[in-house]
Each structure stands twice: as C-alpha cells, then as structure tokens.
Amino acid sequence: MLRDYSTISPSARALLLMKGVTDIPYAKEAAELMMRPEPYEPDYDNKDARLWARILHFEARYFSINEMLEDIDAHNILELSSGFSFRGLEMTTAKNHLHYIDTDLPGIIEAKKDIIEDLLDDVRKHSKLELMQLNVLDEEQFSKVIRHFEKGPVTIVNEGLLMYLEPEEKERLCEIIHHILRKCGGCWITGDIYFKKDLSKTLKRKDALGEFTATHRIDEKKFDDEQSARDFFDRMGFVIDKVNEIDYKELSAYPYFVENLTPEQVEEFRKIGKVRETWRLKAR
Known part of the structure; x- marks a missing residue:
C-alpha cells in the first residue's frame, strides 16, 4: 500500500529532501517515500554553494552526535524532537542490547511510524526501538517516557530544539x-549550540526552510556567542564533558560545497566562522 505523505509540513519535507543527497542513513530512502508517486531525483549538479553549505551543515550535525555516542557505552538512548531523522532505526538495526526511544510531537511521530514501517526490512532481535509522543517541556510526560527504560544511565540526544525555545x-x-x-x-548530547551570526548575505535562502526560520524567529533565539552558551549551561547545573570536532572533509556534501564556492564566498564563509557546536553535557 502506498502511503500519502503529502500532509507533512513543507519545512520538514524540505529538510529531508536536502538530507537525501547525503550519506545520512535512511535519508535518501525516506525522501523517496515522501515524494511518491513522483520520483526523488537529487540534483548533484546544483551549483549553489549556499545550498551545499546548508546540506553540509545538517550532515555535520547528524554525524557529530553519532561520533559522541561512539565514545560512550550507551544502552538507553532518548532522542528529543527527532523530526524525520532515523538515528534510532540506524542504531537499533546495527547494535545489540540497545533501547532507543525516538520522540517528537504527535503529528510527526505518527507520520514517522508509517515511514519506518515502509523502510524496515529486518527484525531487530536484540535491540528495541520505540516511537513516542513527547512535549519536552511537560515534566510528567517526560518522566513517563523515561520509565520505559530499564534501570541504568540514560543518554539524551537532540539535534535541533533549543533554537526554537524562548x-x-x-x-x-x-x-x-x-x-x-x-x-x-x-x-x-546536543547538536543545538547555535551562535548568533549575520547570515543574511551568505546563507539566507527564500525557500520553505528559510520561511520557517523567519516565522519562528530562530536567529533571535540562538546564544549570543560561545561564552554565553557556556555561562547558561553552567548556571543550569551542567558541565561540558566534551565538544565535538567533526572533520567536514570526511562528509559526503563537502566536495560539492567546495567545488561550487566563488572566491568571494570563500571570504564570506571565513568571516562568519563557527555557527554551531555539538556538546556532551553532564549534570553537576
């Protein structure tokens, strides 16, 4: 049966279609499902370096969290506001003795369950994947989700969440x-340590994601700079266990980004500097 994914929001669709050109697990397959009955045809010949910069950004954010997870022996993993990212499916398919709970708001979770049913072609005998609805600001609901895990340390991960919050x-x-x-x-582990930067000339694009960013005032909600982010988490009782240093040259979108840069854009990107980091935090 062909499911209808046309009701998925334009911004979520746009993000997944961008990720579909990368090596992020299941991104291409999920993009193909979302586009049905039309074919999904990634445009690797696109010459817009700004587009490739955004694709590279999301690919780096995804794999930076994976790199952090590789450092620790995590058996209970809770992902917050995961959207149409399939890390839970990737990890529970590849690893044993892992309990992964993938959460988001109701509409996204229901659509994601359908996509995973269409993607899944094997049975995980020794790991468990659950998809659950969660409002991350509801402590009672949050606690109910946590109680699904067996006793032991919990690893909480998120890619993009803080930048939507006041x-x-x-x-x-x-x-x-x-x-x-x-x-x-x-x-x-949060890939959501965003710093305020003037991206108006270099990265701004008039598309579904650009409109979504403007509507939700995302740029306003970022941290002023790295020190303000450190001060915030220190005040909230956290210590930084590790800051990820991902090698962008190892990412699949990197060659397309570099090949399409103009000399002027090289200088513009250099001036912008670091816009985001992934941190592993522990409670003090």
Whole structure:
C-alpha cells in the first residue's frame, strides 16, 4: 500500500529532501517515500554553494552526535524532537542490547511510524526501538517516557530544539533534563549550540526552510556567542564533558560545497566562522 505523505509540513519535507543527497542513513530512502508517486531525483549538479553549505551543515550535525555516542557505552538512548531523522532505526538495526526511544510531537511521530514501517526490512532481535509522543517541556510526560527504560544511565540526544525555545523554555528543559540525569546518571548530547551570526548575505535562502526560520524567529533565539552558551549551561547545573570536532572533509556534501564556492564566498564563509557546536553535557 502506498502511503500519502503529502500532509507533512513543507519545512520538514524540505529538510529531508536536502538530507537525501547525503550519506545520512535512511535519508535518501525516506525522501523517496515522501515524494511518491513522483520520483526523488537529487540534483548533484546544483551549483549553489549556499545550498551545499546548508546540506553540509545538517550532515555535520547528524554525524557529530553519532561520533559522541561512539565514545560512550550507551544502552538507553532518548532522542528529543527527532523530526524525520532515523538515528534510532540506524542504531537499533546495527547494535545489540540497545533501547532507543525516538520522540517528537504527535503529528510527526505518527507520520514517522508509517515511514519506518515502509523502510524496515529486518527484525531487530536484540535491540528495541520505540516511537513516542513527547512535549519536552511537560515534566510528567517526560518522566513517563523515561520509565520505559530499564534501570541504568540514560543518554539524551537532540539535534535541533533549543533554537526554537524562548529563554524561560530553555531553562525549563534544562531543569527537567538535569533532574533526570541526577536521578538516573548518563549525559545529554546536543547538536543545538547555535551562535548568533549575520547570515543574511551568505546563507539566507527564500525557500520553505528559510520561511520557517523567519516565522519562528530562530536567529533571535540562538546564544549570543560561545561564552554565553557556556555561562547558561553552567548556571543550569551542567558541565561540558566534551565538544565535538567533526572533520567536514570526511562528509559526503563537502566536495560539492567546495567545488561550487566563488572566491568571494570563500571570504564570506571565513568571516562568519563557527555557527554551531555539538556538546556532551553532564549534570553537576
């Protein structure tokens, strides 16, 4: 049966279609499902370096979290606001004795369950994947999800979440996560340490993702700079266990980005500097 994924929001579709040109596991297959009955035809000949910069950004964010997970012996993993990312499917298919809970708001989770049913072609005998609805600011709901795990440390991960939250909402989320980590042990891996930068000339694009960013005032909700982010998490009771240093040259989108840069853009990107980091945090 061909499922209808046309109701998925334009921004979520746009992000997945961009990721489909990368080596992110299941991204291409999920993009193909979402485009049916039309074919999904990635445009590797696109000469827009700004587009490839965005694709490279999302690919780096995904794999930076994977690299952090490789450092630790995680058996209980909770992913927050995962959207149409399939890390849970990837990890539970490849590893044994892993319990992965993938969460987001109801509409996304229901659509994602259908996509995973269409993607899944094997049976995980020794690992468990659950997809659950979760409002991350609801402590009672959060605690109910955590209780699905067996006793032991919990690793909480997220790619993009903090940049959607107001300051008081960030604090509330930190309080909830801090309480859980103090009780269960474990860590929080977040690829969501974004810094305010002027991207108006270099990266801004008038498309579904650009409109989504403007509508949700995402640029306003980023940290002022790296020090302000460090100060915030210190105040919320966290210590930085590790900062990821990903090798962009190893990513699949990197050659397309470099090949299409103009000399002017090289200088523009150099001036912008680092726009995001992935941190592994522990409760103090």
